[in-house]
Amino acid sequence: GRVLRLSPPESLLLGFTLLCLLGSGLLMLPGAATQPLAWHQALFTATSAITVTGLAVMDTSSFTTLGQVILLVLIQIGGLGFMTFGALTLLLLGARLPLQQQTLVREALGETSFGALSQLVRMVVTFALVVEALGTVLLALHWVPELGWSRGLWASLFHAVSAFNNAGFSLWPDSLTRDAGNPLVTLVVSGLFIVGGLGFVVISDVREKRRWGRFSMQTKVVLCATLAVNLVAMLALGCLEWHNPATLGGLESLGDKLQAAWFQAVTPRTAGFNSVDTAAMTDASSLLTMLLMFIGGGASSTASGIKLTTFIVLILVARAFLRGTQPAAFGRSISQQTVMKAIAVALSGVALVFVTLLVLTITDSRQTFLDLAFESVSAFGTVGLSRGITEELSSPGQWMLILTMLLGRVGPLSLGYFLATRRTGGMRYAEGHIQIG
Template identity: 65%
Template sequence: MRFRQRLARPLHLHPHGWVIRLSPPELLLLGFALLSVIGTLLLLLPVAANIPLAWHEALFTATSAVTVTGLGVIDTSELTLFGQIVVLGLIQLGGLGFMTFAALMLALLGMRLPLQQQKLIRESLNQTSFSTLMHLVRLIIAFALIAETLGTLLLAITWVPKFGLWPGLWVSVFHAIAAFNNSGFSTWPNSLMGEVANPLVNGVVSALFIIGGLGFVVIAELTQLHRRQPLSLNTRIVLHATLWLTLVAMASLLLLEWHNPATLGGLDSIGTRLQAAWFQAVAPRTAGFNTLDIGELTTPSALLTMLWMFIGAGSASTASGIKVTTFVVLLLVARAFVTGRPQPAVFWRSIPEQTVLKAVAVALAGLLLVFSCLFVLTITEPGQPFLALAFESVSAFGTVGLSRGITSELSVPGQLIVIITMLLGRTGPITLGFFITTRQRRGLKYAEENVQIG
């Protein structure tokens, strides 16, 4: 059935209930696009901002929010309370995942999810049993609300005395939700640079986006540790990779920025420097907050930050990027080739061929998307430094929100290409994984022949 026909009549009534006729990738991308359009229309209302917003500014802000990116052509402080509520709502919807909300809403309305839609949700949440799907969806929402509430209360300890009851509570709510959903939006123009020496704010915010970035399936499994069941290979990879990537990133920042007076070198105490290095080591894996001036990072630090942004965090999480499991599988494939092993393995488990294929496809698709975005930006933004454009491209793909200060200077065509990159960066890996998982096996098999590699 053609896409136009399915789009004109997306629902079809079967004897057992309503069935969605759109394919899972179409549903996912259109869902995010629709939320972006709705957010754009709301932000264009006079009550949404203290200054008149152009259509492309509203569209960019709405898309950045629903894809939980955090890049902005305007400061969130220029929005009214209504506008900030709109942004926060988009962040929550985009962070928990459009398909998660869709699955819950359809179940509550008595509508039947077709097998294809169930497969997409199963793939995005890494679930193997359809019977536990809705239980996991309810767990996701409940855990998110609990984490955000606790984060709000802890942040309020600092910000309520500082700003007053209601302003302090609002700032705490906004940053708790944005942090858990790995979005880089802040109510302040300089993000959290003013809190660089505050251990409570640094600890709570970093904990929120680490937890949100682990992946809900990992969190669900960790909550069952009392049953003394061994952790799955996926969970062990995510936990180990998260730890080591964070430690390597922190050590690199300390080494490269210790004597930089514009970043770590300008901080008073060793404790504050260590705290800032920790925060900035964790944030690039799609959180998007910053306590250091990203535009003042040295070139080696900026390149390493781009690598962390490209890798991202855990699958089925509020974060994006190619995901840490994809990165680890690629490393295992390279190790297997170098050591002459027939199959990549880790923790006494072999990695299936289909998982390897998926990892290669996702990583290659990510590289192509970043290159395409960067290529177009070099055409539309000829006056901007190449490193800043490359940083912006990777940040848009990984839906991180960190920038070297050029986002607000982008032309309208440049903003549009970043919007597309954010949408594809958010929905692309899941969509590509669905296509690989559900591809049809052909009955015809061709003869093999070697090709020279390297």
């Protein structure tokens, strides 16, 4: 009985871990890489792909086409989620989901109605494939003329899938830097990862309701917050980097600069492509980027981080307390349970980043504190931006990052589940007084 009865977060973590091990085995197949590959490099790469992080201990170009196809499959599986795929497999086999799995899937997708589940899973996959196909066609308009049919189409497909899944893997060592000034590439790629990062619940709400007034609070919050955070980040990063000759200052036209500022503002949550050199950014921009990476995208999306909704709920609660009102948004109040969940997620996230950084400062004391902090947040948020130290890290440091990516993707919340013994029920106590601040 007990051996197979895992809790949802336990199953999720176990599933992702097995997938990472399987992926590392596939990447070590003869003919997958152009150079010899140590097992921990293969595991790092597979984990990075499945958790859709994009941190790389070796260039994607050092994999053969077979290796790159394996990577893309791992990215697709990871992005749509182990849970969605698990449910899909069962549904395709004609099986009814056992109650345990239903809870799993419900947890992964955040859907409250069991009935809508089967429909939702089909919708997720259909939507992903349609958007990725569309992205491929648009990108092909640029890359087929440049690279020819076969290489051009492959590049378009790879980057479309990688972008929609917020994976951040690119076929080129300098990511999308060469296309920093190409509006087709920057807008299509950023459009793909923003849509992928909204979350399927939001997308299905938009598709169903079609009008703003009918949208759920969740949809309104995610759409507004995405717009606001992206614009503020673009303004701030634009100002900080405008005269930096190694980044925006080195671009020629105003249009190129604006495009690059936009791209650097939206990629940290949590796409991980870059169109300027991340290591050349100022310390101020790096700090701002770390905040964005920590926040991440929408819940049950291809993005990670503590999630935009968690961040917004904490701000709404703080604001409500200072105003002496109840926390609410768009005419709907936020439940105490939601507030507690937001605290649990944010605190687990801070703890995971803190522990990762602490371990890295011990294992890799040669690296600067900023580079290590950036790497830790990037791994937690499964972003994949790096100030260029991933390959140089010590072996224990890379193992720490493998663990961080995995836990960052499965969710800080699941980590918390393991740390605390759950009880059913629980006593009710009289209220005590405690001073805060």
